[in-house]
Amino acid sequence: MFDFNTYQEFLFPFAYNILGSTDDAKDAIQDTLNTFISLQNKNIDNPKAYLIKSVINTSINKKNRQKKFVSEIISLPEPIATDTADNDLYLKDIVSYSLLILLDQLTIKERAVFVLKEAFNYSHNDIAEVLSSTPESSRKLLSRAKIKLKNPSQTNLIFKNKKTEEYLNKYSTAIREKDMRKLEQLFTNDITMVADGGDKVKVLRNLTIGKQNCIELIFKVFDKFQSQQSIKHIKINHQPAIAYFDNDILSSCQVFSINQDQKIYEISSIVDPEKLKNIAKRIS
Template sequence: MKNYLQLLFPYAYNILGSVEDARDTVQEVIYKFTSKKVVPENQKNYLIKAVINEAINLKKKKSRTQPMENWLPEPMSTDRSDLALELRELVSYSILILLEKLNPKERAVFILKEAFAYTHPEIAEVLGISVESSRKLLSRGHQRLNEPLNPTRPKSKGDFDVLDRFVSAVRTKDLEGLQALLSEDIAFTADGGDKVKVVKRFCSGKTEVAEISILVHHRFLANKTIRTAWINHQPALIYYYKGKILTCQVFELGQDNQILRISSIVDPEKLKNLTPNE
């Protein structure tokens, strides 16, 4: 069953955006499976189908009970050079954020088609819907996203050079130099959950994002240790103090190496699965 745990995790996580919820979902499905008296002919397909549907139901429940405005997914380290299957199949952090615009079933169809290359007949079988419904859900998902999904950016040491320049600019309060690193429509989102009050949950535009970045750094992060990391296949900065992670900032970079989005995760519940030094 250990292999199944690794196989099933990315299906649940890509739908839920939460490590703990994904693990709980997979474990619940496996527990129910091992309790069955009749073993299905194709165990793998049965478990994938069960996990996806369990994750959809949990996502619906979470959407009703927790505010989703400026909600950020739980980050996962993808620093390892020889990524295991469950890490390779995670969608990028920016795509996880965009998928929050979709309802759970649209999200499931989108992930199965785009991340796992399922055909519409395969999606229909997994979700118990018609092929036509699968096509419509995917089309509706594309329309609701209303922006292109960039493929996972190949890892490059040059990405960390951009982050080094970002840190240098905020440390020296170089507003002009910082703005030069940002795209015109740069977006900044901060998620402190219900435990940490953030200075600003969302802002956009070069001037506002540069100012908030400098303010946050000098008010809260100036004396903290910083390291670069790969989080959900994207470059990130991890800020920690005395062995405790305080902030994870995930960056989306464009083809010209300008920063398109900064996602700042401050919620300690979402940081507990990361470690200061990978």
């Protein structure tokens, strides 16, 4: 008997890592499964391989269509709560949030090759089969992708739970106490803050660069919004994050990118209610 739920979970990381959106990934999976069911009376030697190839190419086509309608407004990928990755095994293949942001620098084909090679450990022969290409083309696309990404290994650094908790506590305490010196010690000099409010929420600033500018904005946001909110430490795409709540309603989420020197080099603030809705369901 065909188990929709099992295949949906299995295919989700492939679609999400290319599209960066839960709803778009689910749509791509639904289209793939519908097509597969309609072909079940035909001989498909390897259903799993067929479904992977189909969902990846469906996701690529969907992403290509989206690229034609690029907005000038800063848009972050939709975050996924990965606190339960040890139990929900399909979440383990979700790429880190920092890497997901960087992947938007790539062409769709470069992104697909990079994801299949680095996240799923596909060989170039297997990638060529999925993309109806050649191993040589796959190698060239991966090489170009790595040049554009420069140092993608840094984006996969994951702190242990205890250390992450300590780090986020230091950050939150420094803000409450307005301790600029403590914040300076946590940040790189060229730290970047990116905020995405979508079409519905106006943020104070979309992009902020530099230690002093970011600290100034952090204090302003805290005074205006966060001082009366409750917080919860969570993991977003395997990275440390803080969820902020207004009367038990998730209002925003900050994802922290931390380098090998244990300094925060990027803070991604998701305020868009549409991108927060799936996190809210998982952490409520």
